[in-house]
Amino acid sequence: xxxxxxxxxxxxxxxxxxxxxxxxxxxxxxxxxxxxxxxxxxxxxxxxxxxxxxxxxxxxxxxxxxxxxxxxxxxxxxxxxxxxxxxxxxxxxxxxxxxxxxxxxxxxxxxxxxx
Numbered sequence: 001x002x003x004x005x006x007x008x009x010x011x012x013x014x015x016x017x018x019x020x021x022x023x024x025x026x027x028x029x030x031x032x033x034x035x036x037x038x039x040x041x042x043x044x045x046x047x048x049x050x051x052x053x054x055x056x057x058x059x060x061x062x063x064x065x066x067x068x069x070x071x072x073x074x075x076x077x078x079x080x081x082x083x084x085x086x087x088x089x090x091x092x093x094x095x096x097x098x099x100x101x102x103x104x105x106x107x108x109x110x111x112x113x114x115x
Contacts (some may be wrong), residue, residue, distance in 0.1 A: 005017060005021070005055070007020075007055060007101075008021055008022075008023050009023055009055075009057055013025050013054075013057070014026070014027060014028060014058060014059065015028075015038060015040070015057055016028075016036060016038055016048060016053050016055070016056055016057070017053070017054045017055040017056075017057065018048070018052050018053060018054065019051070019052055019053070019054055023057075023065050024038065024039030024040060024043070024046075025040055025041075025042075026038035026039055026041075026043070026046075027039045027040070027047065028056055028058050031056075033087075034049070034052075035047040035048065035049060035052065036048045036049075036050065036053055036056060048095070056068035064103070065081070066080055066081055066094075066113060067080070067081050067082070067112060067113060068080050068081070068082075068083055068110065068111065068112060068113065069109075069110075069111045069112075069113055070083075070090065070102060070104045070109070070110050070111075071107075071108045071109040071110075071111075072102060072105060072107060072108060073106050073108055074106070078092065078097065078100070078102065078112075079094075080092040080093065080094040080097060081093075081094050081095075082094060086101075088103060088104045088109060089101045089102065089103060089104065090102045090104065
């Protein structure tokens with residue numbers, strides 16, 4: 001999830017973060033027939049199309065330490081502590097994504113995170 005959206009999520013709350021930059025608090029029920037379904041006190045059981053949803057927050061977020069943030073053309077976000085450049089590839093060197101490769105053509109942004 002893009003770091004600029006982290007501030008929109010209320011601490012210790014679960015729910016859906018929508019493209020409209022609003023957080024809908026609720027209990028995740030299912031992803032079925034191409035729809036996210038959550039149950040909230042305010043709205044009851046409600047479904048959302050995946051195009052409306054940026055992130056489904058299933059538990060309170062745990063911020064993982066990472067030195068680098070990489071964004072791709074398809075809006076994927078990768079966090080890594082180390083990386084190397086090999087020809088036209090960015091190769092992640094991390095406990096979770098060790099060896100994962102991102103084409104330089106797909107990369108939109110490479111940023112060093114604040115420590």
